Amino acid sequence: MILTQQSKKSSDAKRHGMVLGVVVMIFLILSVFFFSYNRWVRQQNLTAHQAQIGSVAEALALSGANLIAEQMTSGVDKMIDILAPALKNTVMVGDPAPPITVTSASILGHLKSDLNEYFFQLDKLVFPLPSCKNVSISFDQIRQLTPSTDAGQLQVGRDPCEKVGELTISCTVEYQDLIREAIIRRQFRVVSMVPGPFARFSLFVPFTPYRDSYNAMGVQFNGTIDSTYSHPYPSGKNLQLKAPLVITNGLEKWTLQTQADAERELANRGWIFLGPSIGGTTQADPVLLKIPAGYTTPYGVSGETGGHFMIALPPDQSISGQSMMPMENITDSANFSLNPKGVSCAIHGMYQGFFTADPRNPNGAIDYGLWADLDDPNGTKPRSNCASTWLFPFGNADNPSRTLMIGPVLAGILKVNYFKDSANPTGWAVMLGGMMQANYPQPSPVLKLLQSGQSIMFADVFLNGFPSYQKLLPWSSVPHKDKWTGTDEPGVAFNVLYDFMGYPGKNTGKAWSFPDIRKGSLELAKVADPSLVPAWQTMNDATSRIAGVHPHENVSIQFAANSGTSGDDAVYFRGNLSNMRVALPKSAADPTHLLRRTTHIINLSDFQDQKTEDEALAGHLFAPANSSVNPAAAGYLAPKSKGIFFICRRKNMALGDKLRLPGGKSGEGGLFIDQNLIVIVDKGDLLIPNEIKSNIDPNDGTPEKLFSLVALDGDIYLGTSKQIQAYLVALKPHEPASGNKPGGRLLGDGVTKMNIFGGVAVTEMGLYTSNTVRTTMEDFVEGGSIKYNPRFNPGSPTYASSREFILENKNSFVQVKGAE
Amino acid sequence: MNPRLAAFSMVEVVMAVFIVSLIVLPLTNLLISSNKTTNYSLLEVFAVRYASELIEQFQRLSPNLKEIRLKNRIVLKNIVEDHGFVRELGPKEGGHNDSPISIQLPSTNISFFVSPLNSLFVERKVEVEPLTAAQKILNIGTYWNVCITLSWKMSPKDTVIHTACFYSIVREEK
Numbered sequence: 001m002i003l004t005q006q007s008k009k010s011s012d013a014k015r016h017g018m019v020l021g022v023v024v025m026i027f028l029i030l031s032v033f034f035f036s037y038n039r040w041v042r043q044q045n046l047t048a049h050q051a052q053i054g055s056v057a058e059a060l061a062l063s064g065a066n067l068i069a070e071q072m073t074s075g076v077d078k079m080i081d082i083l084a085p086a087l088k089n090t091v092m093v094g095d096p097a098p099p100i101t102v103t104s105a106s107i108l109g110h111l112k113s114d115l116n117e118y119f120f121q122l123d124k125l126v127f128p129l130p131s132c133k134n135v136s137i138s139f140d141q142i143r144q145l146t147p148s149t150d151a152g153q154l155q156v157g158r159d160p161c162e163k164v165g166e167l168t169i170s171c172t173v174e175y176q177d178l179i180r181e182a183i184i185r186r187q188f189r190v191v192s193m194v195p196g197p198f199a200r201f202s203l204f205v206p207f208t209p210y211r212d213s214y215n216a217m218g219v220q221f222n223g224t225i226d227s228t229y230s231h232p233y234p235s236g237k238n239l240q241l242k243a244p245l246v247i248t249n250g251l252e253k254w255t256l257q258t259q260a261d262a263e264r265e266l267a268n269r270g271w272i273f274l275g276p277s278i279g280g281t282t283q284a285d286p287v288l289l290k291i292p293a294g295y296t297t298p299y300g301v302s303g304e305t306g307g308h309f310m311i312a313l314p315p316d317q318s319i320s321g322q323s324m325m326p327m328e329n330i331t332d333s334a335n336f337s338l339n340p341k342g343v344s345c346a347i348h349g350m351y352q353g354f355f356t357a358d359p360r361n362p363n364g365a366i367d368y369g370l371w372a373d374l375d376d377p378n379g380t381k382p383r384s385n386c387a388s389t390w391l392f393p394f395g396n397a398d399n400p401s402r403t404l405m406i407g408p409v410l411a412g413i414l415k416v417n418y419f420k421d422s423a424n425p426t427g428w429a430v431m432l433g434g435m436m437q438a439n440y441p442q443p444s445p446v447l448k449l450l451q452s453g454q455s456i457m458f459a460d461v462f463l464n465g466f467p468s469y470q471k472l473l474p475w476s477s478v479p480h481k482d483k484w485t486g487t488d489e490p491g492v493a494f495n496v497l498y499d500f501m502g503y504p505g506k507n508t509g510k511a512w513s514f515p516d517i518r519k520g521s522l523e524l525a526k527v528a529d530p531s532l533v534p535a536w537q538t539m540n541d542a543t544s545r546i547a548g549v550h551p552h553e554n555v556s557i558q559f560a561a562n563s564g565t566s567g568d569d570a571v572y573f574r575g576n577l578s579n580m581r582v583a584l585p586k587s588a589a590d591p592t593h594l595l596r597r598t599t600h601i602i603n604l605s606d607f608q609d610q611k612t613e614d615e616a617l618a619g620h621l622f623a624p625a626n627s628s629v630n631p632a633a634a635g636y637l638a639p640k641s642k643g644i645f646f647i648c649r650r651k652n653m654a655l656g657d658k659l660r661l662p663g664g665k666s667g668e669g670g671l672f673i674d675q676n677l678i679v680i681v682d683k684g685d686l687l688i689p690n691e692i693k694s695n696i697d698p699n700d701g702t703p704e705k706l707f708s709l710v711a712l713d714g715d716i717y718l719g720t721s722k723q724i725q726a727y728l729v730a731l732k733p734h735e736p737a738s739g740n741k742p743g744g745r746l747l748g749d750g751v752t753k754m755n756i757f758g759g760v761a762v763t764e765m766g767l768y769t770s771n772t773v774r775t776t777m778e779d780f781v782e783g784g785s786i787k788y789n790p791r792f793n794p795g796s797p798t799y800a801s802s803r804e805f806i807l808e809n810k811n812s813f814v815q816v817k818g819a820e
Numbered sequence: 821m822n823p824r825l826a827a828f829s830m831v832e833v834v835m836a837v838f839i840v841s842l843i844v845l846p847l848t849n850l851l852i853s854s855n856k857t858t859n860y861s862l863l864e865v866f867a868v869r870y871a872s873e874l875i876e877q878f879q880r881l882s883p884n885l886k887e888i889r890l891k892n893r894i895v896l897k898n899i900v901e902d903h904g905f906v907r908e909l910g911p912k913e914g915g916h917n918d919s920p921i922s923i924q925l926p927s928t929n930i931s932f933f934v935s936p937l938n939s940l941f942v943e944r945k946v947e948v949e950p951l952t953a954a955q956k957i958l959n960i961g962t963y964w965n966v967c968i969t970l971s972w973k974m975s976p977k978d979t980v981i982h983t984a985c986f987y988s989i990v991r992e993e994k
Contacts, residue, residue: 023836027843034847041854041861048861048868052984055868059875063989066879067958070991073883074960082957107957114954121951122965124985624890629994640887809883 050178057175058816060122060130061182064115064171066811068137069186072167073641073807080805082107084139087190088803091160091569092142099140111135115171130175133819141166145191145596149568155575157197159794160568161803162597163190166812172819179820185813191597191644192802193676194794195708196582196761197573199727200557202249202270202403202788203393204761206578207734207744208277208287209773213766214391215290215412216384216777217241221358223294229356232384234771234778243783244292245754246392247272249403250790251700266532267560268796270759270788271404272393273552275578287766288478289494290412292388293353293365330417335468340460346422347461347472352414354388370434370474371414390777391765394498402498404533406550406577410479410491411498417472419461434474440466493548495539531558531795552577560797572794582710582731584682594680599643599806607650610657618662621645621679625672630695636672637662643806644678653684655742658717658749661709664689673707673725676804685714685742686730687749691722702789703757706802715742716762717749721784727758727792734763747779754784759792859974864984866938867970871986874946877932878966878990884930885962885992892927896964896992900946902926909944911937942981943971951989962992 072079080087084100092098102108115132122129142165146158167188172181198204208214216239218229230238250269276284328349330336336347354365361367364386366374374385389412395401420429442465445455462468477492533539534556539548557573573580582594602620607613623640625633649659659681663670670691686709694703703725709716710729718724732743744763746754765776790796881896889895899905908923923932937944947967953959968986973979 023839027840030843030847034850038850038854041857045857045861048864051868052864052986055872056986059872059986059988062879066882067963067989067991070882070993071958071960074993079957110956111958114956114958117954118951118958118963118965118989122967122987124967125987623887626886626890626994641883810880 053176054178054180056125057130057173057178057180058182060119060175061171061173061180062184062814062816064132064135064173065169065182065184067115067118068111068135068169068171069167069184069807069811072805073809083137087139087142087163087165087805089161089800092144092163093147095143095147096140096165097142097144097163099138099142101139102137108135108137119173125175128176130173132171133174133179134170134172134181136168136170138168139165139188140168145189149571151575154568154571154573155579156581156594157573159192159194159572159803161190161800162192164188167807179818181817181819183813183815183817184811186808186811188805188807189597189599190803190805191599192794192799193642193644193678193706193708193804194792194799194802195678195710195727195729196580197557197794198273198580198582198729198731198761199708199759199792200271200573200794201273201406201761202247202759203272203274203391203786204577204580204731204759205273205763205765206275206580206731207764208275208766209764209768209775210766211277211285211288212290213277213287213768214389214777215288215354215387216767217244217292217388217390218356219292219294219354219388221293221355221364223292226356226364228362229383229387231387231767232382233767233769235769237771237778239767239778239781241390241777241781241783243753243781244390244392244396245780245783246396246785247403248395248399248401248785248787249393250401250788251702266402266404268790268793269401269403270790270793271406273406273577274393274409275552276408284408286408286410286479286491288410288412289389289391289393290387290478291353291497293355330472332471335463335471337461337463340456341454343454343456344421344423345419345456347417347419349415349417349472352416354386354412354414356383356386356388365414368433370416371476372434373476373478373480390783393494404550405494405498406534406555407552408549409494410477410546410549411494411496412476412478413492413497414474414476416474432472432474435469437466440469491546493539493546493550495550496548530556531560534558557794559799560795580731581733582680582729583712595646597644598646598680600641600645601648602645603648605648605651608652610660613650614660614662617647617659621677622662622671625669625674630672630674632693632695633672633674635669636693637669638672639675639677641809642675642677642804645680647679647681649681649683656685658685658687660687660689663691664719670720670722671707673703673705676706676802678706678708678710680710680712681714683713684711685717686711687717687719688724688726688728689719689749691720692724692726694725700790702791704791706789706791707758708792711743713743715745715747717747718751718754719749721751721753721755723755723757725757725789727761727789728756729761731761731763742774745774746776747774752780753782754780754786756785757787758789760786856974860982863938863940863972863974863982866941867972867984868986870935870937870941870944870970871968871984873934874932874968875966875986875988878988881925881930882990882992884928885990886994888925888928888930889992894927895962896966896990897948897950899925899928900948900966906945909934909946911939911941911943938972940974940976941970941972943969943983945969945971961994964990964992966990 083102086092086100112132112135119130119132142163144160145162145164146153149158165188166185168183168185170181170183172179216231216233218226220226225242230240249272250265274287277287278285330347330349338347339345356364358364363381363383365371366381366383366386375381393403393405416431418429418431421427440458442459443457445457448455458469479491535551539550553576555575555577556571559570559572584594602617604613604616607616621639622637625636625638627634647659661671662668668690670693673692673694688709692707694705694707696702697704707726708729709726713732714730716728716730728746730744730746734744746760746762746765762776767775767777791802793799885896904926905923908921918936920933921936923934925932947969949965951963951965953963966988969983971981971983973981
């Protein structure tokens with residue numbers, strides 16, 4: 001019993017302890033649960049707060065990377081020239097080429113310190129403020145745009161430095177002990193803003209309808225326009241050309257004192273290509289440019305009209321001081337008596353241009369009867385044979401401009417000889433006429449010198465009779481149209497007169513060379529540099545060609561000698577200029593590199609009418625120019641970004657619908673080009689309604705930025721006579737088999753005068769004999785001016801500066817991650 | 821059975837309740853506090869998301885700023901201070917809507933898309949100020965400090981307003 005009671009007491013005590021134990025255990029379990037929960041909550045709280053801090057660091061890291069990329073994209077930034085100059089100037093071979101990593105501690109340090117300057121201005125953040133810990137920049141996946149050097153590729157042009165690749169920028173930012181690294185990638189292209197090999201030329205016209213296509217302008221003896229003259233071709237149109245189209249081939253700020261000066265200057269000059277005509281008996285007839293006579297307007301006076309060549313009764317020098325050919329002073333004492341009968345007499349030869357009227361002869365040169373070549377075989381004297389060229393590839397009297405003419409282009413000139421009083425430069429002078437041998441009246445007086453009143457017999461002057469007289473017969477350089485074979489037929493190459501001629505008078509101050517017109521330019525042989533004169537040997541090989549004619553069938557356009565390239569990499573173009581094309585590739589194997597060079601494509605194909613298409617083009621490409629940076633740009637539109645833009649026009653476009661560049665409507669200015677830009681239109685015509693201009697470099701007087709307009713399949717229309725500072729390209733192939741559909745021309749849209757500062761490459765320009773085809777010459781009866789901008793010249797020593805580094809607009813890859 | 825032996829005494833029960841209370845009450849407070857903290861974290865994460873979507877769109881707007889300025893004669897600061905933009909960006913009255921809000925930037929054809937604010941958010945504000953140009957390389961154009969401020973309360977009746985600021989820098993071509 002006692003045991004039982006004790007046992008019971010013990011049992012009660014155990015039960016009370018169990019309750020306490022259960023309670024304590026529950027407490028413990030609850031505690032574990034609550035503290036675990038609290039810990040989890042705390043962790044979440046920290047995570048959320050770190051997300052907020054991390055978000056700031058992340059946004060700033062991404063901002064840093066984007067800021068660097070965007071400034072590289074800027075049209076005015078030169079950062080890429082500091083970061084990786086090799087990208088723009090070096091041929092990088094490989095698939096891919098070795099990457100470039102920017103390792104310059106100085107440059108990366110500057111970028112970091114710049115970013116920190118910005119971060120430290122974020123005033124609402126708590127200390128410690130965010131700071132940029134690291135910036136890295138690399139370029140990889142680099143490939144040449146045109147790796148091939150085969151003939152097909154070189155025929156369309158190849159810049160071995162053009163490339164594509166990827167830019168990677170990383171930026172690491174630390175804020176509140178959290179570090180975030182942003183990595184972005186963007187594709188880039190390095191492309192030249194020179195539109196193609198044709199840009200080596202001030203004027204590039206591969207097709208000429210017939211040999212006299214350009215000779216249609218009536219000019220008076222003094223060089224002013226003959227307003228009484230209307231050209232018989234195209235038939236039925238009574239075309240009256242009122243002014244020439246004057247080509248200025250380069251800068252006019254050189255002083256030519258030596259051959260080296262001339263070559264240095266030549267490197268910056270635009271060439272001219274006039275393709276062969278097809279109207280004669282052969283497939284490669286020449287092109288004639290009949291040089292106009294004239295001397296009217298003095299040098300330095302605007303509105304000059306005169307030509308360059310003088311005719312009889314000349315002064316020693318033209319009034320303008322710009323006679324490009326000096327008088328020929330004949331000193332041949334074996335054939336001529338230089339002082340007949342004691343009279344102070346000299347014999348001179350004078351080259352002169354064509355004219356359709358002079359004060360004494362309403363039909364011009366042909367009325368003198370001196371130049372049999374101008375007559376028709378049936379004996380008629382068509383005045384149109386004396387019409388001069390509307391195209392002045394040599395500048396004009398006010399501003400003569402040398403060039404290298406490529407193609408079978410001959411200069412039409414006339415020559416006469418005359419006696420004059422050697423003691424009195426302004427005194428009497430008498431022109432010698434042509435005469436058959438049968439009529440050579442040896443004893444007859446040939447001249448009666450006005451001052452002395454003396455008569456001089458033929459025998460007094462021509463010591464060997466008619467053979468001596470023959471040496472002074474008047475002659476025309478125009479070859480007979482049925483005799484041309486392209487080899488050694490008569491004719492004077494345009495180059496002989498204008499390639500390397502010195503310009504006496506006020507313009508340069510010194511005449512450093514004068515070519516021998518009968519042998520071709522002696523200067524040509526001295527320029528043994530194929531980047532200056534590609535076929536200099538051929539031009540001087542009188543046994544195979546007319547001396548001075550530069551062949552166009554196998555031309556090589558080279559980069560400047562100091563461009564750092566060699567072999568095929570030194571060649572920009574090699575091939576036949578007549579076959580030069582700008583076109584879309586027809587197959588995968590087509591080497592046309594146009595689309596590979598394209599940096600942006602603007603698709604307008606879904607627009608329904610011309611107005612909305614025009615507006616879309618304007619909206620994509622242009623925005624109001626920034627007049628605070630360029631005061632001259634006030635009221636103009638400027639490119640939104642640099643690059644090569646390919647425009648896909650709308651599907652339902654009708655023939656004749658012209659894609660209109662913006663500017664030109666009421667209240668609109670023109671275009672102000674502050675970034676290099678090429679615009680390529682895939683089909684149809686392109687209208688330029690208003691002025692296009694850029695800042696002019698005060699050092700050389702050229703537009704600073706390159707702007708090119710390319711109509712692949714149509715014509716380019718000018719709707720303004722204001723200056724267009726651009727290179728215009730319309731090279732749709734001539735297709736006579738298809739009825740010569742429109743395209744490949746520069747035409748006027750209500751204007752008759754052009755003013756272009758850049759260059760022009762069009763398929764054709766000259767007149768036809770029939771009136772079925774509208775031509776440039778017909779539209780621009782008041783001519784105008786094409787001035788070459790040497791910045792387009794791929795042969796210029798400064799060509800590398802035409803290459804642009806162009807970044808994709810958006811990041812193709814973005815990654816933000818934690819960093820150490 | 822003796823009923824005295826079968827039950828707990830009142831003292832025992834009172835003591836047990838007292839001890840339980842001593843521990844449960846703080847734990848309950850802790851639980852309430854944790855719940856509040858959880859809510860705060862949730863709203864903070866919301867704020868990060870709201871800010872991120874705006875920052876991304878401001879970054880994308882950067883290449884267009886020059887054109888907007890020249891075409892419409894307004895700068896980024898004018899855009900974000902526009903009454904319509906401010907109104908659309910802020911909290912909406914009349915209930916919560918899940919559809920994204922499209923905000924057309926004044927005088928442009930560019931739109932921002934933003935998420936509607938949670939009902940506890942009382943402010944979504946963008947402030948823009950120009951930054952002083954850096955010295956070395958990154959100094960072409962105008963650099964804008966874009967500050968996005970988000971404010972919220974923990975409950976509708978809460979009088980305390982919590983605020984978070986987020987930053988981005990965008991560049992405007994000159």
